[in-house]
Amino acid sequence: MKEIISDTYSWDILDDFISSLDPVAGEYTLAHNPSIPRILSGLFGYEPQYRKYVDDGTGRMAGFMNGVVIKGRFVSMPHFSYGGAACADPAVAMQIERSVSGEYEIRSFHPSSEYYSDKKVTAYLDLSGGHDSIFPGLKYNVRRQIRIASENGIEVKRGKSELLDDFLKVYRKNMTRLGSPPQPKRFFAALLDGWEHGEATIFCSYYKGKPVGGCFLLSFGGIIENCWAGTLYEYNKLFVPYLAYSEMIKYAIDSGYKVFSFGRSSKGEGTLGFKKHWKPEIKQLYFNQSGPVTGGLRDKKTLLSVYKKIMPQWANVLVGSAVTKYIY
Structure with missing residues (x-):
């Protein structure tokens, strides 16, 4: 799989790819909106980064991950509950996330590093x-x-x-x-x-x-x-x-x-109990890091x-x- 890293993106290509994925299944999230790195860059001076993954055999887009670079550390996505790879296959998504080199923090539905925090969950309500x-x-x-x-x-x-x-x-x-x-x-x-x-x-x-x-x-x-x-x-x-x-x-x-997300909560938090009244699916979040997680x-x-x-x-x-x- 070929990785292409850039500080810009093509919306036409990304739109077609995102449209092929299922948000209810968590194949992409709110944080895959490519306008986020640009907005955070303007606010905080972070460096935007877009990572496109192309299948070697078909030449088709197989995954997408956006984020920002903060002091040499790739973060996907700061100030948001999610990040990681948008992908139809969870196994491929984990492969993409594990391929990131250097220092990173990747927030996703997958435990893609041996170092992660799993204190947070999110609540998805299927509206279909x-x-x-x-x-x-x-x-x-x-x-x-x-x-x-x-x-x-x-x-x-x-x-x-x-x-x-x-x-x-x-x-x-x-x-x-x-x-x-x-x-x-x-x-x-x-x-x-x-x-x-x-x-x-x-x-x-x-x-x-x-x-x-x-x-x-x-x-x-x-x-x-x-x-x-x-x-x-x-x-x-x-x-x-x-x-x-x-x-x-x-x-x-x-x-x-298709999905109403209640946003993230800590496990056992009172707000999570309130969210459960609406009968959403509780989805585990993993804040993956390149090194040991510190409080x-x-x-x-x-x-x-x-x-x-x-x-x-x-x-x-x-x-x-x-x-x-x-x-x-």
């Missing part, structure tokens, strides 16, 4: 059966909470840049509560302005005119994913997330997407606990602007 395959099968209590949220006066709006500030009000407060630096406003603005071959859209939930929930979605091919989300904790009693996800899933079905700052529980207690939101926003280039 339409509305009738999703909502009637939900448990009574879930349907009830969707209805109560509506009766409580929760309003869900969909938009783009006009909703960004409202989304950030919720997102920043939620990230501060969790003890994590938030992505800066310029990150989301760049995605809204520069996302190609799909859509970037925001869903915001309101109670009496106040934004109390926010979700930032991206799509590529047959996949749409809720990539960044949050709800103001004090409004959870109004069942805000239930109505928001109901509206997002309906939108995804009506727009013709990041987010794995230091004592430090995280102190950070959460002492860091005001305004300062956390400033920290996020300074460090998210390096914490991905």
